[in-house]
Structure formats: structure tokens, C-alpha cells
Amino acid sequence: MAIHLGANQYGKAENRVVRIYRDTPRHQIRDLNVSTALRGDFEDAHTTGDQSDVLPTDTQKNTAFAFAKEKGIGAIEDYALTLGAHFLDASPAAQGARVEVEEYAWDRIQVDGQGHDHSFVRTGGGVRNTVVNVEGRGTDRKTYVVSGISDLVVLKSTGSEFHGFLKDEYTTLPETNDRILATSLVARWRYDHTEVDWDKSYDEIKGLLLSRFATIHSLALQQTLYGMGSAVLEQHPEVAEIKFSAPNKHHFLVDLSPFGTENPGEVFIAADRPYGLIEATVTRDDASDAGSAWHAVPGFC
Numbered sequence: 001m002a003i004h005l006g007a008n009q010y011g012k013a014e015n016r017v018v019r020i021y022r023d024t025p026r027h028q029i030r031d032l033n034v035s036t037a038l039r040g041d042f043e044d045a046h047t048t049g050d051q052s053d054v055l056p057t058d059t060q061k062n063t064a065f066a067f068a069k070e071k072g073i074g075a076i077e078d079y080a081l082t083l084g085a086h087f088l089d090a091s092p093a094a095q096g097a098r099v100e101v102e103e104y105a106w107d108r109i110q111v112d113g114q115g116h117d118h119s120f121v122r123t124g125g126g127v128r129n130t131v132v133n134v135e136g137r138g139t140d141r142k143t144y145v146v147s148g149i150s151d152l153v154v155l156k157s158t159g160s161e162f163h164g165f166l167k168d169e170y171t172t173l174p175e176t177n178d179r180i181l182a183t184s185l186v187a188r189w190r191y192d193h194t195e196v197d198w199d200k201s202y203d204e205i206k207g208l209l210l211s212r213f214a215t216i217h218s219l220a221l222q223q224t225l226y227g228m229g230s231a232v233l234e235q236h237p238e239v240a241e242i243k244f245s246a247p248n249k250h251h252f253l254v255d256l257s258p259f260g261t262e263n264p265g266e267v268f269i270a271a272d273r274p275y276g277l278i279e280a281t282v283t284r285d286d287a288s289d290a291g292s293a294w295h296a297v298p299g300f301c
Ligand SMILES: O=c1[nH]c(=O)c2[nH]c(=O)[nH]c2[nH]1
Pocket: 162, 173, 219, 220, 221, 222, 248, 276, 278
């Protein structure tokens, strides 16, 4: 029987790196979840057990923590770019390095109208993330950055319709001109290059996604996503394409007629499962080649 090793990568997943800046009494916190992986010619490590080419996952973990102190943490994209380039340089057998970073944001706790110096409360409103892929050596080096947001839970209580859909003998869904539209949005966008003010770009794109969600009169979640994505591409030349994964968090009107009570769009049951899952990519016609930018980014079509 002929068998061979297929695609493989290895690394340390979900290093919870917390960095406190305490140079003054007014501390700052950065709270990250960092996953690293190397891919390349690691045939022997699998087939013969020879680990001489393997930079241990433990070393990768140590590096993520050491860099948090030695180099500090600026934008998560810069931290991931630095780590990715380092791992590729440190591992001659590797052809590519992948670094994924999620950031859990904290706000200062307000005490007597002032943000406290060293007490924080976890910020709501989505988790920022980035995936950096670095490949090749010397002048052949290619670097890809996909950044995004997950768990951005949004709802509009009107301004959403769904009608005119295809019907067959199993269709029972009533058409509606007024429904709740809610989702826990995952959006990831691929940058065209790395000369980007990462924090500014992220803040603006997040703001744009939220404002378009609010202002688009929705005829379907599909149309809302396309409108949100188009706005990002129109206003952010640094973005080549954007992908969405959006569970349609259904809210069903409760029938209060058995109690003789009307319910004109006021009381809903928020259904947990099942949910519609709407996924879409919005791309520039002249987008740059994605290369390995989306390598091992699950959860999108
Ligand atoms: O926005 C929606 N898109 C659909 O494809 C769909 N299908 C469905 O049953 N409800 C909805 N809502």
C-alpha cells in the first residue's frame, strides 16, 4: 500500500499573552490569544521520528511571550508580522509561518467619572483578530495579512424585510416586511499590502460595518452583507477583499392570541438553534493574488 504524508503544520495554539505596561502608575493592558504554526519540509519528523528540523512548539510559545517584553506589543498585526518573520528565519526547513492573534480589549473601570489607573472591565463589541502568513526567503519573501473581527453581535429591531423568496411544497415561512435582523458577525478582510496604519484601518472598518448595518434597509442578510462589504472596499483601498460569516439569529414573534392579546412586533422568542448561516465574499475585480493569505482560516466559504 503506497501512502505518503500530506499537508501538515505544527505550532503552539492559544498562548494567552497578557502584557502590562507599568512604567507609570497608570497601567496599560494588552490581552492576546496567540497561535503560531510552521509548515514546510517536516517529512522526517513524521515518517522516521527525526526531530532535528523541528523548532519545538514550546520554543514558539516562549518566543511569543519573550517578544511581548523585548519588542512590546503595538498593533496586533505588527506583533504577528514580527513573530512570523522570526519563526521562518529560525526554522530552515519551514516554507511558511502562520501567526494568528486575537485581542481581548479592556476598558478602564470608571470611578467617580474617572478611568481607574489599574482596574479594567472587558470591552464588548467584538474581538479583533489577525492572521499573518509569511512565506519564502530573501527577495522571494511574501507576507499576507488578513485581519478581522468576530463576535460582533448586532441587532436592528426594524428596517429588515424578507419576502419574494422561492417557494416549494415544504415552504412555510411567512413573508415579512418588518422583522428583527440580528447576527453575531465574523468579518475578515485581506490587506493588499503591509504599509497600513493597522489600528486606524481596523477602527474605521469596524465603524463602517456597524454604520452600514444600521443604515441599510435590509431585504435579506445577504444584501446587508454585500452592502457592508462594498462600503469597506469603496472607502479602504488597502483592503483587497472581505469575507463574512453571519448566523441569522432568528427572532420569532410570540403568538399571544390565546391570551386575547395582540402582539404587533413587540414580544419575540430569540431562537438559539437552528440558525441560517449566511456567508459571502466581496472582492475587488482587480484584487491582488490571495496567495496563502487564507491558509488555515476556517469558517468561511
Ligand atoms: O436574510 C435571510 N436570508 C435567507 O436566505 C433566509 N432564509 C430564511 O428562511 N430566512 C432568511 N433570511
